[in-house]
Every structure is written in structure tokens, then in C-alpha cells.
Amino acid sequence: MKLLVIEDELDLQESIELTLSAEGFSIETASDFPTAEEKIFLYDYECIIVDLTLPGNGSGLDLIKKLKEKESNSGIIIISARDSLDDKLKGLDIGADDYLTKPFHLSELSARIKSIIRRRGLMGLNEYVFHEITIILEGRKAIVNGNELVLTKKEYDLLLYFIMNKNRILSKEMIVEHLWGDEVSTMADSLDFVYTHIKNLRKKLIDKGCKDYVKTVYGIGYKFSEA
Known part of the structure; x- marks a missing residue:
């Protein structure tokens, strides 16, 4: 955040x-x-x-x-x-x-x-539930099917950003600006590192039995959605 x-x-x-x-x-x-x-x-x-x-x-x-x-x-x-x-x-x-x-x-x-x-x-909630995923804001935790995910800081922030913007198409630029802010100017021109973070997060979610909600919108970015 x-x-x-x-x-x-x-x-x-x-x-x-x-x-x-x-x-x-x-x-x-x-x-x-x-x-x-x-x-x-x-x-x-x-x-x-x-x-x-x-x-x-x-x-x-x-x-x-x-x-x-x-x-x-x-x-x-x-x-x-x-x-x-x-x-x-x-x-x-x-x-x-x-x-x-x-x-x-x-x-x-x-x-x-x-x-x-x-x-x-999050409408006053400390916990936010999206199907089998539970986000606990106070402890910065993510739970899937009752099991805690071991996430890096950026992976947690990425998951929270996805869930708070579910069903909305997010470009790579939007994701980078939200998660890295002023740090972007010190990073490589390529945005390929975004794909790496998303790939790692997606794998951790699926490994805990989560449905794959991260959808690639080709040529634009990503969408966190059931459909």
C-alpha cells in the first residue's frame, strides 16, 4: 500500500x-x-x-x-x-x-x-475475503484454504492490489507505479520484472489449492477475475 x-x-x-x-x-x-x-x-x-x-x-x-x-x-x-x-x-x-x-x-x-x-x-474490515483467499490487513497475511501463504512484501502488496481492483484491467505501468512508486526511476526500462512477480504469486496461490484468478489481458496487462 x-x-x-x-x-x-x-x-x-x-x-x-x-x-x-x-x-x-x-x-x-x-x-x-x-x-x-x-x-x-x-x-x-x-x-x-x-x-x-x-x-x-x-x-x-x-x-x-x-x-x-x-x-x-x-x-x-x-x-x-x-x-x-x-x-x-x-x-x-x-x-x-x-x-x-x-x-x-x-x-x-x-x-x-x-x-x-x-x-x-475495505469498508472498515480488517479481514477481506475473496472466495478461498483471506487478506488480514493488520498482520499483512494472506490465507488460502486455511493455510498461510509465505509471500514477499511485493507479492503481498501485489495480491492486495489485485483483490482491491478485482475485475479491473491493470496495465503493467499501473502495477509498477503502485508497487514501486519513486523507485521505478532506478530500475531497468523493461517491465519484465512485473511478469516475474506475478508468475511467482500465481504459483504460490495455485500450490495452496487456489483457483487461478490472475488473467493475462494480452497487449494490455492483467485482471484479477473469476471469468
């Missing part, structure tokens, strides 16, 4: 990135308004953590307004040193899901992110 951290205090940004990466999230960052604005228009995120005060010609509140104009489904958490009730109400009123006042415990931020993702992405 991919998050965007918009924070100009680099020490705090790094601490958030390290903590959330260790919990299995894919993290992208932005340190100023123009960079953040570009990313929210180019990419989709499960949750966006945004400071109110940013360098550049705009604020965190302006970014939230732009996200709502875009009709983004991303969860939004404001982090700010401003502790006034007016600031909190304004942020929540224009579309933020939550508001954390600095300083805060990183474990609390993580818990709030997970809560928002459950509410928005």
Missing part, C-alpha cells in the same frame, strides 16, 4: 518514512508545495499525510482542496504544529479524515493510517 508524506521538516519526514516503511508501506515523499502538487495529480495513494505549512506557493489546505477537486479517494491526515480548534475544524471540513498535532507518537500516526485505509479501501 502506497502513502505520500508531505512534510518540509526533513528529520520528521525521514522518521515517518523509516517507521512506515518498516511496517510494510511503500512511501513517497514531498518537501514543498510544487512537488506535492505534481505527485497528487500524477499518482494515486491509499493515504496522504500532509503538513499545513509548506515552502512554495501554497499550503497543505490548498493541496486537500485540489485532491477533492480531483475526486481522489485517498485518505488524508493533517499533521501540524497548529493546535487551534479553528485549524482542525477547517481541515476536517474541507475533506481531511484526521488531524494530528505535533509532536506526536509515530505509532499513533501508523494506527490512524491503518484505520483510514480499512474504512476507505
Whole structure:
């Protein structure tokens, strides 16, 4: 699951990135308004953590307004040193899901992110069942026919992405952008590595007695579907 951290205090940004990466999230960052604005228009995120005060010609509140104009489904958490009730109400009123006042415990931020993702992405559930597959979000586990799958981080993220977008055609580019984000620029031009991850995931699912739901849509990408 991919998050965007918009924070100009680099020490705090790094601490958030390290903590959330260790919990299995894919993290992208932005340190100023123009960079953040570009990313929210180019990419989709499960949750966006945004400071109110940013360098550049705009604020965190302006970014939230732009996200709502875009009709983004991303969860939004404001982090700010401003502790006034007016600031909190304004942020929540224009579309933020939550508001954390600095300083805060990183474990609390993580818990709030997970809560928002459950509410928005999986209808408030910690477990999501698709036929013989059960995804347990809190423990980042995948169960097939009662048996736990041993998955790499990318394989788990890929399976969750497939299930949350079931019956939708996903191009290789969409899969790469969602799972690797900013890391893509450091990788090979070829997208053949996507096929390798999908092949490995498909084999692990089938080996546990799962029906093969991963369909290849030739010339376009893949679809996670019964048909």
C-alpha cells in the first residue's frame, strides 16, 4: 500500500518514512508545495499525510482542496504544529479524515493510517475475503484454504492490489507505479520484472489449492477475475 508524506521538516519526514516503511508501506515523499502538487495529480495513494505549512506557493489546505477537486479517494491526515480548534475544524471540513498535532507518537500516526485505509479501501474490515483467499490487513497475511501463504512484501502488496481492483484491467505501468512508486526511476526500462512477480504469486496461490484468478489481458496487462 502506497502513502505520500508531505512534510518540509526533513528529520520528521525521514522518521515517518523509516517507521512506515518498516511496517510494510511503500512511501513517497514531498518537501514543498510544487512537488506535492505534481505527485497528487500524477499518482494515486491509499493515504496522504500532509503538513499545513509548506515552502512554495501554497499550503497543505490548498493541496486537500485540489485532491477533492480531483475526486481522489485517498485518505488524508493533517499533521501540524497548529493546535487551534479553528485549524482542525477547517481541515476536517474541507475533506481531511484526521488531524494530528505535533509532536506526536509515530505509532499513533501508523494506527490512524491503518484505520483510514480499512474504512476507505475495505469498508472498515480488517479481514477481506475473496472466495478461498483471506487478506488480514493488520498482520499483512494472506490465507488460502486455511493455510498461510509465505509471500514477499511485493507479492503481498501485489495480491492486495489485485483483490482491491478485482475485475479491473491493470496495465503493467499501473502495477509498477503502485508497487514501486519513486523507485521505478532506478530500475531497468523493461517491465519484465512485473511478469516475474506475478508468475511467482500465481504459483504460490495455485500450490495452496487456489483457483487461478490472475488473467493475462494480452497487449494490455492483467485482471484479477473469476471469468
